[in-house]
Amino acid sequence: MCAIRLTQTVQKGGCAAKVAATELRRILERVRFPARHPELLVDGSTFDDAAIYRVSPELALVQTIDFFTPIVDDPYTFGRVAACNALSDVYAMGGRPVTAMAVLAFPLASFESETVAAILQGASDMIAEAGANFVGGHSIDDDTLKFGLSVTGYVHPDRVWSNQGARAGDRLILTKPIGTGTLMARLKYGEGGETGIPGVREAIESMATLNNVVDLLSPGLLGAVHAATDITGFGLSGHAWQMARASGTSFRFGMDRVPVFEGARVSIEEEFLTKAHRTNREYTAAALEDATLAPWQKTLIHDPQTSGGLLLSVAPEAAAELVAAIRPRFSRAEVVGEVVASEGTTCIFFDRNLPGTPHEL
């Protein structure tokens, strides 16, 4: 379809290129932000989650922005993935996307207009599937391709999913497998291409799937979701830690339950890694308990995801029903862990197995 292999045009791909959380915190600590409006229900000033801004007692805006360098070679697919990744933050807050604007940077001299059009087409198609409107954007002549969206969604102010509501006893549900970071590194630096590397096609299809869980849930199941986040550049470990800490709890995962893309283990063992694998480990080091894991699993939990799944903290009695309700769209969704009391210090425990059978969870 396109002579250029997009991933060969950039140094760092996808969410692996984003600025690490610790570095970002060091910057933001220096900025004196003024007092926030009372309408700002959830602050996005960590630069990662969506913000929630109340318009009226019945309506709040969910606002988020996300963009990155290509992690796949086909421009139409890259547009789909970038759009799903950006729209995901709205879904992670329990909202529904309404408008989207493009963030587009590309080398004007070397890119065919059909390549750029294919990226926009991919995004437009996913925005339409999400029921939102593509309302414009901004484009800039730049050395390396970057693309993403600034998205606004609607949510009822009383029905926002934040990362603060997880309760001890909740089950943790992950909607998509993990491993896109190492697989996309192998796609870029290794041999075999999209068709030759096991798991790459599945991972790309997963990244191009909207995290639209909301529309699959009955009102009862919606109410059973106590907290949510989406798994992106900080990996399962980083995002779990943020959510556990925000909720004043600890999280315990059973790695035998965590869905993993085929090929991710081999790819990690062959050391197709990114800087984020290291920075995510550093970011979570103080809270992490992973002694029982196999070596590759100790890396996998830090794998930076692009357009990864949602991590939902759900009332235990509703967990099985919720997984069943979302399986038609998220075939590999699983209960992967549980929320436990923090006893003063937030920890994220990763074990090979969890006590109790899958059925009990």
Next chain:
Amino acid sequence: MCAIRLTQTVQKGGCAAKVAATELRRILERVRFPARHPELLVDGSTFDDAAIYRVSPELALVQTIDFFTPIVDDPYTFGRVAACNALSDVYAMGGRPVTAMAVLAFPLASFESETVAAILQGASDMIAEAGANFVGGHSIDDDTLKFGLSVTGYVHPDRVWSNQGARAGDRLILTKPIGTGTLMARLKYGEGGETGIPGVREAIESMATLNNVVDLLSPGLLGAVHAATDITGFGLSGHAWQMARASGTSFRFGMDRVPVFEGARVSIEEEFLTKAHRTNREYTAAALEDATLAPWQKTLIHDPQTSGGLLLSVAPEAAAELVAAIRPRFSRAEVVGEVVASEGTTCIFFDRNLPGTPHEL
């Protein structure tokens, strides 16, 4: 304040780096966008103006995104200018900014965190002055610094200023002088720096001034504004042409009335130009009448502005009062031309003088 001269870190600065309108059109023509929502009152799919999305009969969202590479050396000032430039689109639609998210790309390895923090501080201070909230953003490790904002504002759906409402007989009011494109090129490539080049300081201060005209106008004056746009990368010529065409009218400017930064003429005559000077000329060539202008004026009208002024199309009887009302904040605001019937073809006439005295206009 900062060892790095920001403008020396990039190839192209400010709005001069944006993708030219003709190239953008060629790309967008290839994309099949789905039908737009009925709530989308103004489509931003030209990738330049703000979009207007109706929330209720009393409230619509103004949405816009803008970012660019540095056009000044001081990071705090760059943050102010970039924020003003992005917030301007909301003001150009008659709205008031409510939330803003950062678009941030910078070379992690070579930039001090205090440099990045200063950029964010500059933006935060302007967002606060605009009465809006800084609600988050996205940052990415990238070779060259880029910064800007995605902004959402509020406007009453019946009181939107679009670029479509100019009427024959209206007066055209420009709120800020032009010439930032050539002056910033001279700052980057020439000698003298911010203090040594005449007009540079004034231009920077102008770029760091919010286009907040709305708050200065009485309800009567607000109603006298028939159309508006902000002058940015496509220059006075390009944005005037877009507005004239959208309104089905022609525009006539008197260059003796157009405010120009000190030093801009010399800077043009010494050929401190950007690619946009040429592409803006090409963009408007079919509609342009400039035979009476001096050579430097023929270039100045295409000068790409960063955080330029608003161009307002105003009922003739209210023009003088409106200029007087905004002068406290925009000391060089002027009536610079008039709207004339198009007689079938939209033209933008640039003359040295307009018929009639300034008083008559």
